[in-house]
Amino acid sequence: MRKPNPYRTLGIKPDASVEEIEQAYKRNARQHHPDRNIGDEKAKVRFEAVQKAYDLLCDPELRELYDRTGAWGEKKPDDAEEKVHNLLLSVFETVMAKLDMMDVDPNKTDLIARMRELLVGASQEGSKEIAQTEKMAAKLRRLIGRFAAKGGGECFLNGVVARKLNAIEARLEASRANLETAEKALKTLADFTYDFDKPKLQQAAPIRDHVRPLGE
Numbered sequence: 780m781r782k783p784n785p786y787r788t789l790g791i792k793p794d795a796s797v798e799e800i801e802q803a804y805k806r807n808a809r810q811h812h813p814d815r816n817i818g819d820e821k822a823k824v825r826f827e828a829v830q831k832a833y834d835l836l837c838d839p840e841l842r843e844l845y846d847r848t849g850a851w852g853e854k855k856p857d858d859a860e861e862k863v864h865n866l867l868l869s870v871f872e873t874v875m876a877k878l879d880m881m882d883v884d885p886n887k888t889d890l891i892a893r894m895r896e897l898l899v900g901a902s903q904e905g906s907k908e909i910a911q912t913e914k915m916a917a918k919l920r921r922l923i924g925r926f927a928a929k930g931g932g933e934c935f936l937n938g939v940v941a942r943k944l945n946a947i948e949a950r951l952e953a954s955r956a957n958l959e960t961a962e963k964a965l966k967t968l969a970d971f972t973y974d975f976d977k978p979k980l981q982q983a984a985p986i987r988d989h990v991r992p993l994g995e
Contacts, residue, residue: 782851785832793846794941796923797837797948804833839949862960863967870894870964891973898965905958912951919944 786793789803807829809815816822835841841852874893878885919940926934 785835788828788832794938796944800836863963866964870897889973895968902961909954916947
């Protein structure tokens with residue numbers, strides 16, 4: 780069975796901005812919410828359709844897939860812990876590579892401190908990028924609707940601006956998610972300290988064997 784067009788479900792155009800999607804979702808959700816339509820099965824079905832349409836369109840990857848192919852992809856579970864672990868692994872590998880280039884013995888330097896230094900720098904850069912992107916998005920929002928055809932009617936340039944704004948807002952959402960992951964990684968590192976007194980191991984051991992929680 781073919782699924783409905785999510786844009787039609789929410790009553791918006793295909794080039795709708797993230798803000799317009801949010802507004803349309805809230806409007807439709809309030810109108811068809813089961814609590815406001817007790818016993819109305821049609822309203823319940825409509826409410827579920829609105830929720831599914833919103834879930835698709837608020838996810839940049841799923842929306843891009845639908846716009847390109849018309850297919851409804853499935854929303855992937857957001858495993859925040861896995862993202863933090865992957866980031867810490869990446870930062871650890873970066874630190875080890877830098878130490879190797881400088882010919883520094885990793886056993887004689889505080890790896891936790893060096894990892895924290897990289898994460899703090901990444902967080903600061905991420906905050907600057909978000910601030911700059913927010914300014915650009917604000918400028919584009921003010922441009923929407925300013926173009927008009929001489930003979931009246933809709934001007935395609937408004938759609939161009941809207942698509943640009945969609946891309947900017949998707950990038951902004953990704954930047955915020957990355958910053959949140961970096962901040963969580965910093966909190967994770969705060970629970971550990973590097974152990975310089977650990978005896979030299981004969982075989983390589985997992986990273987967690989080289990650090991110990993504070994207070995132990």
